[in-house]
Amino acid sequence: MYPCGFFGSHSHECRCTSTQIQRYRNKISGPLLDRIDLHLEVNPLSQQELMNKANGESSEPIRERVEKARVLQYQRFGESRTNASLNAKELQEICELDSGSRSLLEQAISSLDLSARAYDRILRVSRTIADLEASTAIQAQHIAEAIQYRTLDRKLW
Ligand SMILES: [Zn+2]
Structure with missing residues (x-):
């Protein structure tokens, strides 16, 4: 790129x-990046890797996990809504953080110099990661994973 x-x-x-x-x-632009939930760097595959059969998780169990996560979200909102549709206020209500998770997030915001919008993105993605694990609470590890998906916000150079 x-x-x-x-x-x-x-x-x-x-x-x-x-x-x-x-x-x-x-x-x-920053405002455009802010609107993208997941930033991920993907390394090109070698010819060898392309030829080999994938040994990762197959799509079927992933689909089941996603469907379960969606059911959790429908139950939470009482209608067919997902975390992606939450506005900022709803996000604050739904995404309660314990003190450990909150301080991790605040630390990331200040050290990576993230915007308020990026903060919301991290919260939203954390809630989804927690849902995928059927975890009622957002845990620090969920926040940490969501922060990893803000690669392009980080000052790497
Ligand atoms: Zn170059």
């Missing part, structure tokens, strides 16, 4: 300058 296409690659060296990378990255 950066000028040479190899930024962050483990197999090829990126020779772009930090100025080039920054300029390229600035093409995506």
Whole structure:
């Protein structure tokens, strides 16, 4: 995604300058990034990896987990609504945090210099991760995972 296409690659060296990378990255505005729930870096697969049969989890158990998480959300809202449809106020009501989770989130917000909107995204995604594990409470590990999905917010250079 950066000028040479190899930024962050483990197999090829990126020779772009930090100025080039920054300029390229600035093409995506902060407010736009704020509206995207999940930022993930995905490394290219080698030919070997492409040819091998995937040994990850198959789609079927994942589908079941997602369906269960959706049922939890429908029960919570009393209608066919998911976490994605929550407004900021509803989000605050639904996403209660214990003191450990709250301080982890506050720390991340200040050290990664995240916006209020990114804060909401993390809360929403944390609630969904907790639902996928059928966990009533949002736990610190759910917050930590959701923070991982804000890669592009982080000041990596
Ligand atoms: Zn490069």
